Each structure stands twice: as C-alpha cells, then as structure tokens.
Amino acid sequence: QLQLVESGGDRVQPGASLRLSCAASEFTSRNYAIGWFRQAPGKEREEVSCISRSDVTTTYVDSVRGRAAISRDTANATVYLQMNNLKPEDTAVYYCAAEFGLLFAVCRSDFFRSWGQGTQVTVSS
Numbered sequence: 001q002l003q004l005v006e007s008g009g010d011r012v013q014p015g016a017s018l019r020l021s022c023a024a025s026e027f028t029s030r031n032y033a034i035g036w037f038r039q040a041p042g043k044e045r046e047e048v049s050c051i052s053r054s055d056v057t058t059t060y061v062d063s064v065r066g067r068a069a070i071s072r073d074t075a076n077a078t079v080y081l082q083m084n085n086l087k088p089e090d091t092a093v094y095y096c097a098a099e100f101g102l103l104f105a106v107c108r109s110d111f112f113r114s115w116g117q118g119t120q121v122t123v124s125s
Contacts, residue, residue, distance in 0.1 A: 001097050002026055002114040009119030020081040022096030026066045027077040030054050034079045035101030035112055038092035050107030059107045093118040
C-alpha cells in the first residue's frame with residue numbers, strides 16, 4: 001500500500017475556495033487512479049471526484065460538479081482537488097485514495113486499497 005499525505009483542509013466561509021492536496025512518491029506517473037471521498041458526521045462516505053489511470057475517466061458527484069476539479073501534477077507527485085464556491089454541506093473529512101492501474105466507468109470506494117489520513121474541511125459563516 002502507498003503512503004498518501006493529504007493537506008489543504010481548513011475552516012472557510014461559504015463561497016470560498018480550497019485546494020486539497022494528496023501527495024505520494026509514486027504519483028510521478030499517471031499509472032494510479034486517484035479518488036477523493038468525504039465523510040460528514042453521521043453520514044456514509046461518498047465519492048467526490050475520481051480520476052482513472054492515464055486520465056481516461058474523470059468523475060464528479062452531482063453535488064460538486066461545476067464547482068470542483070481534480071488534477072495531477074506529476075512533477076510534484078501530487079494530485080489536487082480544487083473546490084470552489086464552497087457550501088456548508090461540503091463540510092466533511094476529505095480522504096484521498098489510490099489504486100494502481102485502475103480504470104472505471106463508475107468510481108467506488110471499494111476499488112481503492114490505499115487511503116490517506118483525511119483532512120478536515122469546514123464551511124461555516
């Protein structure tokens with residue numbers, strides 16, 4: 001399993017933007033699929049955005065589509081999740097996950113074996 005290091009979570013006001021980062025030494029190539037998931041208190045973990053290996057497929061949950069963008073920076077071995085126009089309902093612990101060679105049509109958390117420790121995002125006025 002990979003060691004994933006997440007960062008970028010913060011407490012912000014509605015309408016603000018955040019960029020979450022997920023770093024791993026193996027991310028210098030596009031061979032890994034990456035998923036961002038979140039879990040709010042009392043709720044089940046849900047997919048936010050995923051990108052397959054070689055960037056073949058990118059998915060977003062309906063609630064963030066148009067406000068979020070997943071991207072890779074292979075030079076810095078980091079995957080980002082840019083979140084704009086944040087809403088209180090985006091409040092959750094955000095986790096990144098990785099799986100080598102994964103292709104998918106629909107992204108599911110059980111596709112991924114390596115997980116980060118999570119980063120807290122709180123959106124509140």
